[in-house]
Each structure stands twice: as structure tokens, then as C-alpha cells.
Amino acid sequence: xxxxxxxxxxxxxxxxxxxxxxxxxxxxxxxxxxxxxxxxxxxxxxxxxxxxxxxxxxxxxxxxxxxxxxxxxxxxxxxxxxxxxxxxxxxxxxxxxxxxxxxxxxxxxxxxx
Amino acid sequence: xxxxxxxxxxxxxxxxxxxxxxxxxxxxxxxxxxxxxxxxxxxxxxxxxxxxxxxxxxxxxxxxxxxxxxxxxxxxxxxxxxxxxxxxxxxxxxxxxxxxxxxxxxxxxx
Numbered sequence: 001x002x003x004x005x006x007x008x009x010x011x012x013x014x015x016x017x018x019x020x021x022x023x024x025x026x027x028x029x030x031x032x033x034x035x036x037x038x039x040x041x042x043x044x045x046x047x048x049x050x051x052x053x054x055x056x057x058x059x060x061x062x063x064x065x066x067x068x069x070x071x072x073x074x075x076x077x078x079x080x081x082x083x084x085x086x087x088x089x090x091x092x093x094x095x096x097x098x099x100x101x102x103x104x105x106x107x108x109x110x111x112x113x
Numbered sequence: 114x115x116x117x118x119x120x121x122x123x124x125x126x127x128x129x130x131x132x133x134x135x136x137x138x139x140x141x142x143x144x145x146x147x148x149x150x151x152x153x154x155x156x157x158x159x160x161x162x163x164x165x166x167x168x169x170x171x172x173x174x175x176x177x178x179x180x181x182x183x184x185x186x187x188x189x190x191x192x193x194x195x196x197x198x199x200x201x202x203x204x205x206x207x208x209x210x211x212x213x214x215x216x217x218x219x220x221x222x223x
Contacts, residue, residue, distance in 0.1 A: 004156075006156075033210060033211070035211075035213075041215065042200075042213045042214060042215040042216065043157070043200070043202075043211070043213040044213075045205075045210040045211065045212070048208050048209075048210050055208055056206070056208040056210060058206075059210070091156050091157070093211075095209075098208065098209040099144045099145060099204055099209050101145075101147060101159050101162050102147075102159070102211060103159055104149075104156035104157045104158070104159075105156050106155055106156045107155070107156050109154075
């Protein structure tokens with residue numbers, strides 16, 4: 001009974017490169033959320049997706065960041081032209097419904113050098 | 114504006130010394146309050162959901178309670194393995210994305 005799977009667990013990118021973070025939700029869950037956690041800060045909502053639809057991207061920077069959740073395959077959070085300030089832990093969560101409890105993956109720790 | 118505030122920021126306890134963590138929230142129309150545990154380098158682990166004032170939930174040494182303005186996580190006779198950061202969250206906005214507090218970092222010394 002696999003939980004939320006994220007990969008890679010650690011990702012190092014040079015400034016200006018692209019970062020792709022993947023998330024496979026709990027089997028049967030169609031709601032996916034991405035959060036970012038900076039050192040000494042709380043988890044901050046970025047984007048909420050359902051299959052093939054972005055429902056709420058109000059927490060995601062308008063430049064360089066994008067997310068998708070295709071009909072087949074994992075959800076992808078893409079960061080183009082990374083900068084040092086993008087270094088953080090990125091967590092994916094999935095739920096069975098809009099107000100249901102969300103289950104988190106182990107996160108991807110992005111380091112921009 | 115929806116908001117979650119947790120206190121204290123950090124708590125040090127001796128093994129067996131019971132205490133409580135606080136989570137105060139401001140949200141228009143509570144649709145649940147969630148408690149998570151987060152260990153260093155790992156993702157948040159779901160603990161409890163509370164939906165209405167007066168509700169209580171228990172799991173081993175942990176008990177969560179809810180009032181109209183705050184929630185408490187009571188830890189009874191804690192053990193060193195209870196050391197972690199405890200996070201509180203409420204669904205905000207119209208789409209249910211979670212608004213988290215900054216957490217309480219609990220350390221339990223043997």
C-alpha cells in the first residue's frame with residue numbers, strides 16, 4: 001500500500017538550469033498539492049491540481065514555475081532557470097477529496113549552487 | 114485572512130513529563146483541523162483530523178482536542194521517540210489547500 005512517492009529525494013542544480021520534481025499520489029487519490037518548506041519557515045502552499053487540471057495556483061510564483069498532473073503518470077513541478085532562492089524542500093501531498101486529510105511524500109530537497 | 118499560530122516554538126521535556134502544545138486558528142468556516150508530525154528530513158506524517166468543537170482524538174500518548182478558536186495536542190508521559198516537530202493546519206480558501214503553523218519542535222530527553 002504505497003504512499004505518496006516523490007523523486008528524486010535530493011536534487012542539485014546550477015543556477016540557470018531546470019529542475020523537475022515528480023510526485024505519484026496515493027493510489028486512488030485524484031487531488032494533488034505541492035508545498036514548499038524553507039529553513040525555519042512553515043510549509044507554504046504552491047499549487048493544487050486534479051487530473052489534467054490546475055485548480056488553484058495562487059501560491060506559485062508566476063515566473064519560472066509550472067505544474068502539471070497528466071491523465072497518465074506522475075504530477076510534475078517544474079522550475080526553470082533556477083536561482084539560489086529556490087533552494088528548499090518541496091513536498092507533494094495527495095487526498096481523496098477537497099476537504100479530506102492529505103498525505104505527504106518524503107519531499108525533494110533542491111539545492112541550487 | 115486565514116491564519117494558524119502555534120506555541121511554543123520549542124518545548125523540551127523530560128521523559129514522562131506530560132505537556133500540551135497549542136494551535137490557535139483564524140479561518141472563515143472551519144472545515145477541519147489537522148495535526149501532523151514531521152521528523153527531520155522527512156515529510157509530514159498525518160496524525161489527526163478534528164472537525165467540530167468538543168471533539169477529541171487519541172493515538173498512543175497523544176490526544177488532540179478542539180475548541181472554536183484553538184486546538185491542543187496533549188502528550189502524556191512522552192518518550193524520546195516522540196521528539197519531532199508537530200504541525201497544525203487548517204484548510205483555507207475555497208479549494209482546501211492547507212494553511213500550516215510554523216510548528217512546535219518537541220525534544221524529549223531520557
